[in-house]
Amino acid sequence: MDQVEIFKALSNKTRLQILEWLKQPAQNFPEQPDGFKDGVCVGQIQQKAGLTQSTISEYLSTLQRVGLVIVTRKGQWTYYKRNEKTFAELSNLIKATL
Numbered sequence: 001m002d003q004v005e006i007f008k009a010l011s012n013k014t015r016l017q018i019l020e021w022l023k024q025p026a027q028n029f030p031e032q033p034d035g036f037k038d039g040v041c042v043g044q045i046q047q048k049a050g051l052t053q054s055t056i057s058e059y060l061s062t063l064q065r066v067g068l069v070i071v072t073r074k075g076q077w078t079y080y081k082r083n084e085k086t087f088a089e090l091s092n093l094i095k096a097t098l
Contacts, residue, residue: 003093005066006067006068006086009062009063009065009068014049014051015063018045018080019069022081022082025040038074039070039079039081040081042057042078042080064080067086068087
């Protein structure tokens with residue numbers, strides 16, 4: 001885990017919001033029709049954020065690169081969910097060293 005890169009990824013308000021939304025997907029994305037087993041569809045995230053598809057894709061790519069989200073592709077759809085293992089490791093790191 002590259003903690004510096006993770007903290008850089010967390011330094012953007014919208015990326016933080018996305019992670020907060022993904023913590024409780026059913027509450028934050030009630031309009032997603034097919035459940036949340038694979039995560040939240042990128043289109044739902046983009047719509048809620050109100051930003052362009054390319055900006056949201058860049059933000060999600062950053063979060064994926066540092067391991068904060070897991071990506072699942074099904075056909076033409078891409079789904080994102082939080083990587084709770086990384087959050088647990090980050091929490092332990094903070095408790096132990098900061």
